[in-house]
Amino acid sequence: MKTKTIKKNKVNVITLGCSKNIYDSEQLMGQLKANKIEVEHESTADDSGIVIINTCGFIENAKQESIDTILRYVEEKQQGRIDKLYVTGCLSERYKPELEKEIKDVDAFFGTRELPRLLKTLKADYKHELIGERLLTTPSHYSFFKISEGCDRVCSFCAIPLMRGLHVSTPIEELVKQAHSLAAAGVKELILIAQDLTYYGFDLYKKRNLAELLEALAQVDGIDWIRLHYAFPAGFPMDVLDVMVKYPKICNYLDMPLQHVSDNVLKAMRRGMNKAKTIELVHQIRERVPGIAMRTTLLVGHPGETEQDFEDLKAFVTEMKFDRLGVFTYSHEESTHAYTMTDDVPEDVKQARAEEIMAIQQYISQDKNKALVGHTMKVLIDKKESGYFVGRTEFDSPEVDNEVLVDASKHYLRVGDFATIKITSAEDFDLYGEVV
Numbered sequence: 001m002k003t004k005t006i007k008k009n010k011v012n013v014i015t016l017g018c019s020k021n022i023y024d025s026e027q028l029m030g031q032l033k034a035n036k037i038e039v040e041h042e043s044t045a046d047d048s049g050i051v052i053i054n055t056c057g058f059i060e061n062a063k064q065e066s067i068d069t070i071l072r073y074v075e076e077k078q079q080g081r082i083d084k085l086y087v088t089g090c091l092s093e094r095y096k097p098e099l100e101k102e103i104k105d106v107d108a109f110f111g112t113r114e115l116p117r118l119l120k121t122l123k124a125d126y127k128h129e130l131i132g133e134r135l136l137t138t139p140s141h142y143s144f145f146k147i148s149e150g151c152d153r154v155c156s157f158c159a160i161p162l163m164r165g166l167h168v169s170t171p172i173e174e175l176v177k178q179a180h181s182l183a184a185a186g187v188k189e190l191i192l193i194a195q196d197l198t199y200y201g202f203d204l205y206k207k208r209n210l211a212e213l214l215e216a217l218a219q220v221d222g223i224d225w226i227r228l229h230y231a232f233p234a235g236f237p238m239d240v241l242d243v244m245v246k247y248p249k250i251c252n253y254l255d256m257p258l259q260h261v262s263d264n265v266l267k268a269m270r271r272g273m274n275k276a277k278t279i280e281l282v283h284q285i286r287e288r289v290p291g292i293a294m295r296t297t298l299l300v301g302h303p304g305e306t307e308q309d310f311e312d313l314k315a316f317v318t319e320m321k322f323d324r325l326g327v328f329t330y331s332h333e334e335s336t337h338a339y340t341m342t343d344d345v346p347e348d349v350k351q352a353r354a355e356e357i358m359a360i361q362q363y364i365s366q367d368k369n370k371a372l373v374g375h376t377m378k379v380l381i382d383k384k385e386s387g388y389f390v391g392r393t394e395f396d397s398p399e400v401d402n403e404v405l406v407d408a409s410k411h412y413l414r415v416g417d418f419a420t421i422k423i424t425s426a427e428d429f430d431l432y433g434e435v436v
Contacts, residue, residue, distance in 0.1 A: 017056025183222030301350030
């Protein structure tokens, strides 16, 4: 029996996983709005008759969170608090037959490339003219900007090609049109995302064409920052660095997931890199873009990773002193190449190794932040929270990197504006400052 009034045709979209999923949810919501269907993102009003869960299926923890979320809304449906429950995204793409068999209260499951079919189920038309137009779930001054879908890489541990398909680039002219539209709506920062950013354009232009895309986006008035995420190291197009130096609005920031440095592990991972090439690439990037902030992601506990391999990784992190760093523990994913190997690193060892790496990075981040005290920096204000205005420098991406906090009782700032901030103190992963 229903316990409260719900709007049968109102849709609540729940997003799990990465920024690519956020982009997909925003696109779905833009289509629904264009069809005059009321839609909200992760609404707490509990008055939506329809819930759509956009799932993640990347690693075990993410899969479990997706399943737990589905089951929570199954209970909501059983209690009469929602009418319809649909599931889309990576988990649904990867495990659709199993999910349909095990969770029968879900009205329908959709894969990552079935947006038109999902819309048809909701009695909505897929409007081709709206491609790229979205309802932003981020603060209105920055937007994730997906330039391609899918991945052609064969990394041993990664299930993304199983869920997202092969690499497909969006044409430059279409992306420039999207950027103009976002700028007109008040977006100041584009955060370029893809499964493999640096492979951009190979399918369309028969060459890696990220540099040309950046040149075009840099001409868009109103866009002040352009940030690069998920740059694959093997075959990295060095002309991207020249464009970065040429245009100040392209942030001196590069997110390049290196995963490991041991030759043994890199070979097992099928990354197309070795230790010498990895170290040389990091040095080249830093030489060609002085002051660049490099973010990387590492994976510990891959099958066959020995204590010596891990010691090599620790030494690498200590020596390279990355500005930003994250660590994942290996997840044994079926249908990947690594699934044919023995998952021989115990879970507690994986976790301990991840914590060791992050402890090293904590000291590195602390030292780098303390060196900024007394410096004046350009900061984009993202939000007001707990008595502080919270912003970021060009060297930080939202949610994952350092933040700059300004005491709201002493200074007034507007969310979405740039401010000149003098750094007065520093912690491991946060900076504090005053308006100049």
